[in-house]
Amino acid sequence: MTVLILTCEQDVTADMVVAQLHRRGAPLVRFDPGDLPGEGALSAEYVRGEFRGYLSTGGRVVSMDGLRSIWVRRPGEPAAHAPEPSPWLSAETGQALYGMLDCTAARWMNERGAAARARLKPWQLRTAHHSGFPVPATVVTTYPRVAQQFADQYRHVVVKAVSGRPPGDPPMALPTTLVPSDADFSEVAAGPTLLQRYIAKSADIRLTAVGEELFAARKTAEPGQVDGRFGDTGHTWKPVEPPARVRRAVARYMELARLAYGAFDFAEDAEGTWWFLECNQGGQFGFIELETEQPIADAVAGWLAAPGETG
Structure with a gap:
């Protein structure tokens, strides 16, 4: 086979x-x-x-x-x-x-229909709630007044892309950005805008789920850091054991999403809580394996090569 x-x-x-x-x-x-x-x-x-x-x-x-x-x-x-x-x-x-x-x-x-749905950020957030993850307060809106009210309520908010990196050559980077206190939200009417309560994080967490196997890695964040994907903090990824609550939530999320593979991103706060940010159903894992030596590629190969049930 x-x-x-x-x-x-x-x-x-x-x-x-x-x-x-x-x-x-x-x-x-x-x-x-x-x-x-x-x-x-x-x-x-x-x-x-x-x-x-x-x-x-x-x-x-x-x-x-x-x-x-x-x-x-x-x-x-x-x-x-x-x-x-x-x-x-x-x-x-x-x-x-x-x-x-x-x-x-x-x-x-992953199965194509499940993968297509799993790419949708709003669906991810709702599914994360149902799975038991802590999820930062979020709004996706084209109403400037709603955006302003959200920013007034939570004071420190970030704006991020709903769909991820836009297509184009060369590709355009859209980092998650802290919204200034005097921001003008009138342009929100031009397109759906995702605002989220800012989590003051002590570390970024990447958890790679391959079937039932979980590989979590932690990278210490710099004070005030917003988007760990951009800029060199001088820290490296190190293996970390996911808390039992996170393990249960990941298992539930993978079941609800009907995924065999998922790359979860979390923000760890000063109290050690892992806040769900997103799950990329096709996310990279090579850079994590190279820095942590976690056998993720072998786990993927094992899942693909296993007899298992088909269909």
């Missing part, structure tokens, strides 16, 4: 998992949807109630009934590398590829 990895060519994190799969002797095919059609090819037949499908790349062919698991890592846009790419060709190719893969009994990390 074969592991299918959907990702782009330059993906160091995927390279780490591929190495562990090779160590385990697990057959795998690495495929970039951007190479279809062209370097990649597919064929699916639906005849007399039977389904047969095949995917090939680099001279290798994998049968759909021979797939053990599918890891949706960082796949390119379907048909992105075609001689004459177009939105129509991308739509056609995506329908053909993912429609065929959805017909298999393979296990997904």
Whole structure:
């Protein structure tokens, strides 16, 4: 049985998992949807109630009934590398590829429908509440008056993107930013704005969940630091044991979200409380493994290579 990895060519994190799969002797095919059609090819037949499908790349062919698991890592846009790419060709190719893969009994990390919903920040916040996480007070609004009232109530608030990094080349960075006390909220009407109560943190926490395995790492924050993704604090990530309450909440969140993999970000305050910020269903873990030596890639490889239940 074969592991299918959907990702782009330059993906160091995927390279780490591929190495562990090779160590385990697990057959795998690495495929970039951007190479279809062209370097990649597919064929699916639906005849007399039977389904047969095949995917090939680099001279290798994998049968759909021979797939053990599918890891949706960082796949390119379907048909992105075609001689004459177009939105129509991308739509056609995506329908053909993912429609065929959805017909298999393979296990997904993560299943596409669940992953699409899990990307939605407002849905994440509500699910985090239901899971038992402490979540900073948050508002998403296009009403300037509501934004002003929220800022007046909580005094220290930050503004962050609802959807994450916007598309573009070169990519644009939108760090979480502390809102000044004299801010003018009139421009909130121009687009949905996410405001959140500022957590004065002592550390950033990244917790990587791979199935039932949890790998937590802590990096000390500088006084007044807002967004730990930007700027060098001089501190490094170190392994940390997640509290029992967090373990239970993570398990509940993963169940509600129907995820096999999730990268959770927390802000730890002076009292040691881990405040939920977000869960990235496709978040990076390579930088954490390199600094902490936690065997996250091996855990991912183990989940992908395990017999497990399919479907």
